[in-house]
Amino acid sequence: MFSLSGKKAVITGGGSGIGKAIALVFAAQGAQVHILELNAAAGEQVVAEIQEAGGQARVHSADISQQVQVLPIFNQIGPFDILVNNAGIAHVGNLENTAEADFDRIYNVNVKGAYNCLYAAIPQLKANGGAIVNMASIAALVGITDRFAYSMSKGAIFAMTLSVARDYLAHNIRCNSISPARVHTPFVDGFIAKHYAGQEQEMFNKLSRSQPIGRMGTPAEVAALALYLCSDEAGFVTGCDYPLDGGFTKLNN
Ligand code: NAD
16 A cells, blocks of 8 residues: 555655655655755755665755746656645744734745645646645644744635645546644754743743643655545546645644
8 A cells, every 4th residue: 555656756845854754754665765955954854864775865965935936846757647736934923023024924934835836736737647746834724923924825725625626627637735743853953042042941832732732743754645645546526625634623622
């Protein structure tokens, strides 16, 4: 079960955190992995790790917010089967402390970046069908304090997932999203270091407790769900969002 043997997968942001875990798991399951990364050096390290384990991978240096960079890379990769729109950035602030530049930055990477990859991918996937997973967040589903721009961007991911799933049913393209609560990645460590210097452990514990299950998720746990959604075993699953949240959205009472 869950073999990706003979499949080609494109993963954005595969150089770190959740995207890295997805790249490692997909390669271990037999996929040829293509990582699109702003941080090409980080992507190269993941490629080396995959190759050492006997898998196949390559990195393509790209800023997904730039369509002019994204389109030629997808053409170069050629026919493929799986797209994981994972790359994303964070912003902390309510509406009043979200400057126009902050809003644009989050929009350009999280929303337009996903659109750019979908725009490049769909014409190729239409030939033989395929599977898409978009990385949303619980911020798309519930109100989170001080996440105005980030929530906006993940709500857009949620809605784009439904739209693409609907429009390409006849082309056998399945499109789903995953909505994680806090997952322990460099994204989280960077956030704590930047905003809570000197109180790192206290903040880590607080962020862990915000999931009713009492801890953060792991990148590998997100990767396991992404693997299922991109596998042939999930052939009946499309147009769905999957909260992966330690009880955050339904048990926080
Ligand atoms: P991360 O910061 O560890 O990794 C993100 C990767 O994306 C980095 O390697 C970065 O270089 C790359 N990237 C950023 N901007 C890019 C761009 N413009 N073009 C190409 N690559 C770019 O983050 P993570 O925690 O693994 O998060 C991955 C995804 O999961 C994001 O979309 C994030 O919003 C989402 N998410 C994370 C959490 C969490 O708690 N970590 C929770 C919910 C959702």
